[in-house]
């Protein structure tokens with residue numbers, strides 16, 4: 001056995017009402033002036049958190065927008081500097097966390113997240129910003145949250161569609177970690193545990209939105225999915241999703257929901273270790289078939305056709321996917337990717353390669 005493993009430098013706090021531990025966590029980091037960032041829709045749900053901080057809270061920025069546009073991040077940074085804050089607390093999902101990362105990268109801010117979705121972004125060194133209509137990304141260990149608070153009480157408002165589609169993205173991160181380039185025995189553990197937690201938690205949360213155990217499982221799986229990306233990386237599934245998002249306007253959760261069963265089928269014979277772990281974790285006979293059935297159970301989008309993709313654009317999407325060949329257990333070529341996309345377009349049961 002030969003591998004390298006660096007633990008992710010972040011602290012996780014899990015509990016019902018954990019958001020009320022924010023003041024303690026801020027003080028443990030030695031901070032005295034907190035700025036909170038969130039979206040406009042989140043403000044009324046976090047009154048109690050702001051109140052619990054008392055005079056420690058010196059600013060609230062509530063302008064978070066999808067994909068973290070540059071103008072939004074710079075506006076938040078300006079407010080952070082103007083208020084002479086020393087701690088940025090992002091309360092929300094990936095877009096809000098993006099603001100926290102932009103500030104953590106450019107200042108000495110201590111960065112805390114209260115995660116309200118299972119996106120896992122809080123525990124990755126990857127940051128991104130929308131500049132014009134292009135998403136620019138980078139990697140820096142300073143953007144990993146020092147502390148993340150996971151409070152299932154804050155996630156009961158996440159509707160079935162978002163729970164399902166954001167959850168499928170997290171599931172994909174765990175699945176791909178089982179066959180990605182930098183995988184190791186520790187990332188395998190995170191991935192397997194993440195698949196179990198996410199599949200149980202997503203189903204339970206959709207069945208009963210107030211099931212706090214299920215909600216906590218989803219957050220836990222989301223956290224693990226972030227560890228997976230950080231440690232193992234991504235492969236063909238995410239490459240296709242980035243192409244579908246970047247050039248064809250398909251949101252990330254939606255593309256993940258549709259593509260994942262087909263990406264697994266693509267690797268079915270080339271990655272037997274991953275397939276065995278997925279089938280065991282999901283208690284299913286086939287990895288791709290199990291994920292395909294799971295996606296239908298939780299009622300996330302089923303085909304690229306349903307998402308408005310035009311069939312005549314499948315050729316260009318396949319071409320864009322193979323332009324910079326991603327690492328993948330099964331070699332990536334135009335014909336195979338085009339065939340994968342055709343299946344995904346139609347939403348048929350995936351055919352293993």
Ligand SMILES: [Fe+2]
Pocket residue numbers: 169173238252
């Ligand atoms: Fe993703």
